[in-house]
Amino acid sequence: MRFYDKQGLRYYQFESFQDLPVFHAILTRRGGVSQPPFNSLNTGGTVGDDPQAVLTNHKRIYNAFGYDFSSRFDVWQVHGDKIVCADAPRSLDQPHDRADGILTDKATVTLFMRFADCVPILLVDPLLRVIGIAHAGWQGTYQQVAQRAVEKMTACFGSRPETIFAGIGPSICQRCYEVGPEVLSLYQKHFRGDTRHYFQNKDGKLFLDLWGANQDVLFQAGVKHIEISKICTACNLEDWYSHRGEHGQTGRFAVFMSIRDN
Numbered sequence: 563m564r565f566y567d568k569q570g571l572r573y574y575q576f577e578s579f580q581d582l583p584v585f586h587a588i589l590t591r592r593g594g595v596s597q598p599p600f601n602s603l604n605t606g607g608t609v610g611d612d613p614q615a616v617l618t619n620h621k622r623i624y625n626a627f628g629y630d631f632s633s634r635f636d637v638w639q640v641h642g643d644k645i646v647c648a649d650a651p652r653s654l655d656q657p658h659d660r661a662d663g664i665l666t667d668k669a670t671v672t673l674f675m676r677f678a679d680c681v682p683i684l685l686v687d688p689l690l691r692v693i694g695i696a697h698a699g700w701q702g703t704y705q706q707v708a709q710r711a712v713e714k715m716t717a718c719f720g721s722r723p724e725t726i727f728a729g730i731g732p733s734i735c736q737r738c739y740e741v742g743p744e745v746l747s748l749y750q751k752h753f754r755g756d757t758r759h760y761f762q763n764k765d766g767k768l769f770l771d772l773w774g775a776n777q778d779v780l781f782q783a784g785v786k787h788i789e790i791s792k793i794c795t796a797c798n799l800e801d802w803y804s805h806r807g808e809h810g811q812t813g814r815f816a817v818f819m820s821i822r823d824n
């Protein structure tokens with residue numbers, strides 16, 4: 563990934579998206595106004611942070627990138643596999659849909675999601691100019707939310723999976739991600755094929771590889787162009803919020819995406 567610093571906001575972009583008709587940013591936790599333990603660019607409104615600080619952080623992001631805050635579309639992320647296609651921004655008095663994937667083909671809509679260890683999966687169909695973000699923690703991954711997002715791109719907009727570019731963003735690495743045996747059982751039940759290579763057994767403990775699992779979900783969906791950031795949120799707490807690394811007392815970093823009108 564490439565690193566940028568703009569007006570004190572530090573963010574990353576996928577190399578493979580550079581020539582695509584999209585502006586995207588995966589924002590680190592730096593450059594906002596929230597106080598510890600939410601310091602400082604927290605965009606999560608349900609984690610206990612001051613709502614005014616969260617709103618200021620959102621507006622700071624939109625101002626820095628030159629987008630109108632009223633263009634935002636976001637959802638209430640619930641660790642499921644529902645995908646929503648957005649034709650218009652979400653007005654501030656309109657309740658959030660409960661979903662874990664958002665898509666649009668409208669340049670007037672900016673997509674916005676929040677993360678802290680779960681995997682951000684960014685999707686771009688450069689031919690039909692469709693973009694999307696999916697949210698895949700251990701639950702969304704075994705429910706194959708990334709594949710549901712690709713299927714929805716095909717159903718709603720006619721995208722062909724082989725032309726889609728996917729990015730797997732900063733999220734928890736396998737070494738940091740111990741899980742219980744019930745998680746292995748769920749993967750064995752819900753995944754086609756052998757899931758054991760996503761689980762490393764070390765000293766009687768199980769560690770889950772969310773990056774590899776989501777890459778396989780995308781391959782299974784027919785996506786061929788996949789970039790993995792290989793940045794771990796829990797290993798790099800100075801830049802990222804990590805639910806696991808900070809024992810639940812933390813904020814949420816932002817993923818921002820918009821079709822570039824050119």
Ligand SMILES: [Zn+2]
Pocket residue numbers: 734735736737738794795796797
């Ligand atoms: Zn790590």
